[in-house]
Amino acid sequence: MASVYKTLSGTNGRKEDAPTDGIKRIKQRVLILSSRGITSRHRHLLNDLASLLPHGRKDAKFDTKSKLYQLNELAELYNTNSSVREEPLIQKSSIFYFEGRKGKDLYLWMSKAPNGPTVKMHMQNLHTMEELHFTGNCLKGSRPILSFDASFDKEPYLRVIKEIFLHIFGVPKGARKSKPFIDHVMGFTLADGKIWIRNYQINESEPSKVPSSTDADSEPKPKSKSSSSQGKETEISLVEIGPRFVLTPIVIQEGSFGGPIIYENKEFVSPNQVRSDIRQKKAGRYGQRAEQGIERLAKKGELGLRTSGGRTMPVDELDTAMLFA
Amino acid sequence: MVTKSKLKMALAAEKSIDFNKLKLKKKEKAAKKSKSKKGGELPGSEKKQGDEEWEDLDETSEIDEASEVEGELGDEDSGSEEESVDGLNHIDFAGIDESDSDSSVGDNDQDNDLENDEDEEGIPISDLEDLDEEDKEDIIPYQRLTINNTVALTAALKRIAFPIAKLPFSEHHSITTSEPVTIPDVSDDLNRELAFYAQSLSAAQAARKLLKAEGVPFTRPTDYFAEMVKADEHMAKIKAKLIDEAAGKKASAEARKQRDLKKFGKQVQVAKLQERQKERTQTLEKIKVMKRKRQGADNETTNEADIFDVALDEESAKPSRKDRVGPNKRQKKDEKFGFGGKKKFKKSGDAMSSGDLKGFSSKKMKGGAAKRPGKARRASNK
Numbered sequence: 028m029a030s031v032y033k034t035l036s037g038t039n040g041r042k043e044d045a046p047t048d049g050i051k052r053i054k055q056r057v058l059i060l061s062s063r064g065i066t067s068r069h070r071h072l073l074n075d076l077a078s079l080l081p082h083g084r085k086d087a088k089f090d091t092k093s094k095l096y097q098l099n100e101l102a103e104l105y106n107t108n109s110s111v112r113e114e115p116l117i118q119k120s121s122i123f124y125f126e127g128r129k130g131k132d133l134y135l136w137m138s139k140a141p142n143g144p145t146v147k148m149h150m151q152n153l154h155t156m157e158e159l160h161f162t163g164n165c166l167k168g169s170r171p172i173l174s175f176d177a178s179f180d181k182e183p184y185l186r187v188i189k190e191i192f193l194h195i196f197g198v199p200k201g202a203r204k205s206k207p208f209i210d211h212v213m214g215f216t217l218a219d220g221k222i223w224i225r226n227y228q229i230n231e232s233e234p235s236k237v238p239s240s241t242d243a244d245s246e247p248k249p250k251s252k253s254s255s256s257q258g259k260e261t262e263i264s265l266v267e268i269g270p271r272f273v274l275t276p277i278v279i280q281e282g283s284f285g286g287p288i289i290y291e292n293k294e295f296v297s298p299n300q301v302r303s304d305i306r307q308k309k310a311g312r313y314g315q316r317a318e319q320g321i322e323r324l325a326k327k328g329e330l331g332l333r334t335s336g337g338r339t340m341p342v343d344e345l346d347t348a349m350l351f352a
Numbered sequence: 353m354v355t356k357s358k359l360k361m362a363l364a365a366e367k368s369i370d371f372n373k374l375k376l377k378k379k380e381k382a383a384k385k386s387k388s389k390k391g392g393e394l395p396g397s398e399k400k401q402g403d404e405e406w407e408d409l410d411e412t413s414e415i416d417e418a419s420e421v422e423g424e425l426g427d428e429d430s431g432s433e434e435e436s437v438d439g440l441n442h443i444d445f446a447g448i449d450e451s452d453s454d455s456s457v458g459d460n461d462q463d464n465d466l467e468n469d470e471d472e473e474g475i476p477i478s479d480l481e482d483l484d485e486e487d488k489e490d491i492i493p494y495q496r497l498t499i500n501n502t503v504a505l506t507a508a509l510k511r512i513a514f515p516i517a518k519l520p521f522s523e524h525h526s527i528t529t530s531e532p533v534t535i536p537d538v539s540d541d542l543n544r545e546l547a548f549y550a551q552s553l554s555a556a557q558a559a560r561k562l563l564k565a566e567g568v569p570f571t572r573p574t575d576y577f578a579e580m581v582k583a584d585e586h587m588a589k590i591k592a593k594l595i596d597e598a599a600g601k602k603a604s605a606e607a608r609k610q611r612d613l614k615k616f617g618k619q620v621q622v623a624k625l626q627e628r629q630k631e632r633t634q635t636l637e638k639i640k641v642m643k644r645k646r647q648g649a650d651n652e653t654t655n656e657a658d659i660f661d662v663a664l665d666e667e668s669a670k671p672s673r674k675d676r677v678g679p680n681k682r683q684k685k686d687e688k689f690g691f692g693g694k695k696k697f698k699k700s701g702d703a704m705s706s707g708d709l710k711g712f713s714s715k716k717m718k719g720g721a722a723k724r725p726g727k728a729r730r731a732s733n734k
Contacts, residue, residue: 052523053514053519053523053524075581078581079581119512139512142511143508143511144505144508144512156581156582156586157586160589160590160593160594161590162590162594164580164581164582164587165580165581166572166578166579166580166581167578167579167580167581168579169572170525171525172525172526172527172555172556172559173525173526173527173555174526174527174528174529174551174552174554174555174556175526175527175528175529176528176529176532176533176551177528177529177530177531177532177533178532178533179528180528181532183500183502183505183506183509184500184505186505186506186509187505187508187509187512190509190512190513190514191512193514193524193526194512194514197524197525197526198525199523200522200523206578207569208569208570208571208572208573208576209525209559209560209563209570210572212552212553212555212556212559213552214548214551214552214555216533216535216547216548216551217532217533218533218535218538218544218547219535219538223544223548225545225548225549225552227549227552227553227556229556231571260560261571263553263556263557263560264553265549265552265553265556268581268582279505279508281504281508287501287504288499289499289500289501289504289505289508290499290500290501290505291498291499291500293498
């Protein structure tokens, strides 16, 4: 009986501990996967991002393109392993899904797994880590600092997008493969209606001599040196790591891969439309030329310069045909 | 409209929405519309239809929202929609302050107004298909509806948001700039990247300050080694590329220098030739002077030392190896046995040897030569 009491009281105590503590811990997971029919660059980008997300789980390419709601079940499947025992945990699972279309266009779906919302974005200007020869590097699995542009707080749909970024790119504290030091920043900036994403290494270096010389005047040199190593801040500079890409939000759905559309970007022009416009323009050139030809013929006919059709000129007595026949 | 999910039906029942009534209402409207059509007020009817559609949409969206709220609240009873919204605020998701949500609701009203305005201008293509042919003629279709359902968006945000204000910074690691980053020209690569860099840099600095305040380790110690995002091979590749680039730059600079030199090369050559010529004339002059002096000093031998270089004189005074008189054995041997040159065909005939008529005599050719006597005769002669 004592053991029963102990366990009961233990659980009670634990339950009460959590609210008094007041600090909730975040525990989120990300399911990272792509559709079939993405190019190698898209795949490499996905791998790069997966290497930056230690709390993410990479899955095999997803076969169907129409029944995306099945992704929810997949996410649930992977999420059951995590313990739900601890109360104060905020459990979140997200889905990060690359959809390739026509072997060239890439759409990024980001969703909160059980019940939404879902953001669909078009990805452009993507460059993988490998093709960008940046010298920056960071620990695999170190937690990034997420830097957001203040314009993300302007509109509700941008706030939703920001929140989802925070869930997906923010590595939770104490994630399994995460490292205890912070050495990179991810920047999310809104410009031209698009979201630009960059990844930088934080490079700390000893401050240059010029400002420290003023301290050295007042204090003996060795002491100032020790104080600088302890209390004084090192200078921060950034070195880009990669990858780079630009996202254009298209649609936000209320559910996870389903539900009503609660935001739609009117300014978004699909790449198909762009391509078809270019083709139409090219086709238009021929049409113009053909029209010009017809016009010219009509003009000639009007002047009576054509043998058949058009206006016939009145027979003149001084015509060569009249004179010599 | 009656074909709804169970949850929605239950909700509707709770809210005492009678679908049959709604249907009746709709029918009435339809009847009105057909009447007015007969009356010939085409554009007005269209507008009405558009409005009606919008109303329907709004209704459904409201129901959806309510259902979600219910899902969140679970067992809690919610009589009306307003109450449920209040409940949301009580739970306080995400630490979003009330004023904020209020303002966003206001925005939504404005948005709706805007959308209604747009309705008067045109009708979405999706609605076009329901219209008759004659109606289609004089309306302006536009491509896409702007959907920006602010209420739903804020609700969704509340549902998922982290309570960032309550959490310590080390939990979420997110920093928002105090002022929006403005980029005047997006296609200006340099300035754009600079803006991104500045944003991230300020975030990194602020984050370090916050983390140090919370006592969370920030800087990686130098003796901490772990797997990096970019593997060593990748970094080596990058390094090689950098070196390659530097070498290329150096080579191109060298090439440019060479090209510039080539431009002046002709002048340089001319200068060199002139110099050489000058040297030659100088030496010739010296020789002339020497000759003259020598002629003048034929009887006075003492002067000779002045004319020639002293060192040269001394050099000649030394007995050279060639002049040395010795047994000269080697030379003799070489003469006897031959030394150097090829030995092959040395004894074969050539033009000289065949033209050599030293041993030729016509007398011998004619058999004039005495024949050797026979053996007996020779023996008898002995």
